[in-house]
Amino acid sequence: MGRCFLFSLLLIALPAAAQIYKYTDADGNTAYSNQPPDGVKAQPVELPPINSVKPPPSAPPSPQRHSSEQPRSAYEVLELTGLPTTEALRANDGTFNVNVLIKPRLQGTHLLRLWLDDQPYGQPGNVPILQLVNIDRGQHRLAVQVIDGDTVIQQSPTVTFTLQRMHKR
Structure with missing residues (x-):
């Protein structure tokens, strides 16, 4: 056999x-x-040997963090508040505020930057109340990032909301 x-x-x-x-x-x-x-x-016909590529050697595993450790400069809480998620947000002129819940407080040179529909919105700042102006009606995605210069330190979960604007005749 x-x-x-x-x-x-x-x-x-x-x-x-x-x-x-x-x-x-x-x-x-x-x-x-x-x-x-x-x-x-x-x-x-003499054929050249078959090409073969060896995978690169794998990097050694990074040291494991204990669950109680956090990366340096990480925030325990970073989220947007003040946005309805189950009903439309009414803002006839498209202007409204969102609040940033952040713990611990914003550190050193860190700033808050809004992301509206996957694009940066407005100027970064250190105030946890952010205003959006003249936003079009419809569904939008909003998140906030903590940045240090051009480096993103952390990003909040993205919130999807619908903005309702009434047009006056």
Whole structure:
């Protein structure tokens, strides 16, 4: 049984290791085949070794943090408040405030920056009450980031809300 299995594997592997032949056909075209045609002078083609790429060595695992440890400058709480999520927010002129709940207080050179519909909105600041002005009606996504210069320290969960604006006639 073992010899039959090995013989079968050898037969399957033979086509992968087959020789390639180059020859000129009756019309003068160069042709390639795995079997030399009868009556035609064919030259064996030497193929380069098969390319293989080894995966890069994996980096050593980073040290595990204990669950009580936090990364430096992390905030325990960072979230937007004051936005209704189950009903539309009514703001006829599209202007409204959102509050940022942050614990501990904003540190050192850190600033708050709003993200409206996945784009930065307004100027970064250190006041946890932020105003949005002339926002179009419809559904929007809003988040707040704590930044230090160009570095994002932390981002709040994104809140999806619907803004309702009444047009006066």
